[in-house]
Amino acid sequence: MSQVTAVEVRDLVMETLNLHEEYEPEEVEVDASLFGDDGLGLDSLDALQLAVAVEEKWGVTIDENIGETVFANIQTIADHINANR
Amino acid sequence: MATFPIPHREPFLFLTRHDATRGEEALFAYEMPRHSDSFSLKMFPSLLMVEAMAQAAAAFHGVRMNEDDGGDGHVETGVLASVDKVRVSGRPKPGDTLTIKIKRRKTFGPMVLLDGEVWVSHRLAATAELYVRRGGPGGPE
Numbered sequence: 001m002s003q004v005t006a007v008e009v010r011d012l013v014m015e016t017l018n019l020h021e022e023y024e025p026e027e028v029e030v031d032a033s034l035f036g037d038d039g040l041g042l043d044s045l046d047a048l049q050l051a052v053a054v055e056e057k058w059g060v061t062i063d064e065n066i067g068e069t070v071f072a073n074i075q076t077i078a079d080h081i082n083a084n085r
Numbered sequence: 086m087a088t089f090p091i092p093h094r095e096p097f098l099f100l101t102r103h104d105a106t107r108g109e110e111a112l113f114a115y116e117m118p119r120h121s122d123s124f125s126l127k128m129f130p131s132l133l134m135v136e137a138m139a140q141a142a143a144a145f146h147g148v149r150m151n152e153d154d155g156g157d158g159h160v161e162t163g164v165l166a167s168v169d170k171v172r173v174s175g176r177p178k179p180g181d182t183l184t185i186k187i188k189r190r191k192t193f194g195p196m197v198l199l200d201g202e203v204w205v206s207h208r209l210a211a212t213a214e215l216y217v218r219r220g221g222p223g224g225p226e
Contacts, residue, residue: 044193044194044195044196044218045166045167045196045216045218047193047194047196048191048193048194048196048197048198048216049216051191051193052190052191052198055191062193064192064193064194067193067194
């Protein structure tokens with residue numbers, strides 16, 4: 001099974017959260033924080049929507065207890081997916 | 086008159102009774118008033134079916150969270166945070182009974198995703214995804 005790339009995850013994040021209106025894909029760095037004022041500024045609703053989208057696309061569940069770690073940035077999401085597929 | 090763990094009251098309460106809870110699913114009903122001086126709408130506005138699903142989702146969330154926490158009598162409230170993928174395929178009329186089916190699909194942090202359906206006379210009239218925030222404004226982050 002091929003590895004999920006950070007670019008694929010970035011595309012899913014942008015599509016799920018309709019970020020195309022605010023950002024060009026290349027503006028979203030894979031190691032930038034997703035939450036907080038110094039990142040994309042996502043909130044808890046975004047986190048739930050992302051968790052559902054990842055589960056539907058790659059069949060990987062993200063437990064809410066490790067959500068903060070997994071959703072640190074796009075690369076950490078890709079790493080979690082690849083470690084749990 | 087049944088009471089529900091949400092702040093809504095007549096005439097903006099679109100739940101009449103809680104019929105059943107089975108695991109992550111619950112059934113509610115709303116018996117629409119017949120045409121009268123106090124209810125002069127000829128059709129039930131589609132948006133109010135979404136509101137009925139939202140009220141049922143918040144009520145179900147409160148009941149289930151209480152059960153999850155051991156049923157100590159403290160009923161957690163939920164506040165609607167978002168609605169997505171709304172589809173309307175029917176228009177109930179005064180006198181109809183709405184059957185509102187709610188299914189809790191996922192909980193993640195302070196947010197809960199529930200699927201809602203409204204059935205009228207065994208026909209699907211509306212569906213939506215409902216996002217409820219636990220505890221409402223100022224609740225858990």
